[in-house]
Amino acid sequence: LRILGMQSAQKEGFDFVTPTNIDGPVEHWMTLVEAEMVSSLHTITHQSIQDYTQMERTAWLASEKTLGMCSLAGSQIWWTYQVEHAFQALGSPNNETSNNKALNPLDELEKKLTKQLNDLVSMVRNPLDSITRKKVNTLLIIDVHARDIVEGFVRDNIINKKAFAW
Template identity: 35%
Template sequence: MRCTVRKEIQEAVGAYEDKPRDQWLFDYPAQVSLTGSQVWWATDVGIAFERVEEGFETALKDYNKKQITQLNSLIHMLLGDLSPGDRQKIMTICTIDVHARDVVGSLITQKVTNGQAFAWLSQLRHRWDEETGHCCVHICDAQFQFSYEYLGNTNRLVITPLTDR
């Protein structure tokens, strides 16, 4: 089971850029889509920080606009006809995306311009490590290998500043 979840996440992360996200997420089970989205969120924020350092001052704001567009696309899908499983998957991804949008908005408000700032490092960040072929989870200076345990397609708690702490 864990080998299958790992293989699916690896495939999903690799295929993320092959099609629009709102189509990509239907190609994979909920847990895989959610984890892949989290990997790409951390990757995209990292790319935005690199662009800021290259002189593109609005890179983080541009990414935040992309997040809002992606979130609006998911909300539009929720208003349509979906199977119960797909509806649950999209609602779960929406919940995590709202938090991700809020984090990036906070980084912008705090004028964070570097991926080494505590405001960014203190976030739970997923990364796919090509060398080891594993998903790694980072927070502050801690790094863990994703366990690939089956979580299913369940509700997620809304992440508030209090739960974030």
């Protein structure tokens, strides 16, 4: 017998990268199953994080390939990257464009995050399978907080990533 993957009680599942044989003592093959679970989830999460940039976010989220935990990890990684990138684009505190809202990368990011929230709200208003609905509902909460943080940066004119506001 071989174990090919795992499935949660909510029916969200994934295939193992390398199926695991269940021969011998249970304490031996259970350790192998656990190791393959960790290895497979590492691979799946890594691929999901890469897929984030290759797909429209709502399609990425609705994909069966994007597990709930991967959607959270991927969204948070890319949000952090976008915030860091916006701070880098602002340049030094003496940069005159940093005080001009039309040129403020954080202001642009806030608009992008608001659009992403609106996209999630549109998704949740339509019929969704239970797994996708849970992913969307969870991301809505996380995304509101993420947008509010960036909104606070814009409001308080935070222009340095080393400011302890986040």
